[in-house]
Amino acid sequence: MHPFDWQRLLLDEVPLGFLGEVAMRTLLAYIVVFLFLKLAGRRGVRQLSLFELVVILTLGSAAGDMTFYEDVPLLPVLTVFVAMGILYRATTALMATSPRLQDWIEGSPFTLIRDGVFELDTLNQGNISQDEFLMELRLRGVEHLGQVRLAIVEINGDVSLYYYAAEQTRKGLSVLPVAHRPVYQQVPRPGDYACNHCGRVQHMASVQQIACPACKAQQWSTALMTLRQA
Incomplete structure (x- = not known):
């Protein structure tokens, strides 16, 4: 290994054209996370409960992997978002019918x-x-x-x-x-x-x-x- 090898530092074995794919992946991840937040009905981070913050961090990790790892296909990551959205909706519906469950998951003032x-x-x-x-x-x-x-x-x-x-x-x-x-x-x-x-x-x-x-x-x-x- 040669020190200050700019090819290794900047791209390693990835071809230059992969940067365009990274931009496309980033745009897709941005759109998916944005749509999830819109569907969750929240306007800002200050409105997120602990439960919702955990969901967002989990999705952020999946979205981050999708943006620049060339060996991470898109469909499995999108499946993670769909499954997490379904689980989120199901959990919020259960919390709406069970105050004790809501207190346990989100806490109470x-x-x-x-x-x-x-x-x-x-x-x-x-x-x-x-x-x-x-x-x-x-x-x-x-x-x-x-x-x-x-x-x-x-x-x-x-x-x-x-x-x-x-x-x-x-x-x-x-x-x-x-x-x-x-x-x-x-x-x-x-x-x-x-x-x-x-x-x-x-x-x-x-x-x-x-x-x-x-x-x-x-x-x-x-x-x-x-x-x-x-």
Whole structure:
């Protein structure tokens, strides 16, 4: 083998004319995947559930093999798409008649914030990273949990937020990164502090070090009371 053999690097033993066939295969794969998404009735990736994402990844693998492997015939790959489409339709029909099956396959929405604090059961199950969710809140213009009445994580990973009215805003845990909100184990002065784990707000009358009554965590941040900007 010779280094920097451009024939080997670019085409190997494949003739130059095969590039036209690759273009045709790619166009066919593009059309088939596009038609499948249209038949599935989805407008974007954010609307895909975990079940549908697995289907798309499986089809993407088959389509990728079809585009540039000369020893992969087209009809077997197209059969994969047809069979997967039939299985997809059958599975969605079964899910429509069986809520338990739908929950098992796609999961169900879960509540992450209620009344300005994290739901401990959800946090303990590890369904979502707290840091990842705090980033999601920052992107939505939320400054602290006291501005949020209810937060629901949907089955496609999107987050539905329901806010308190300005006059109902309560004190809450800052959603800013730790670099922008000092974290204390022993609070430096009396005041209201929010548990860094669950968001529960606790008034501390003196300089002290206590565990959160709700989750037993021992790290605190100064509770905020700023109003959400419309």
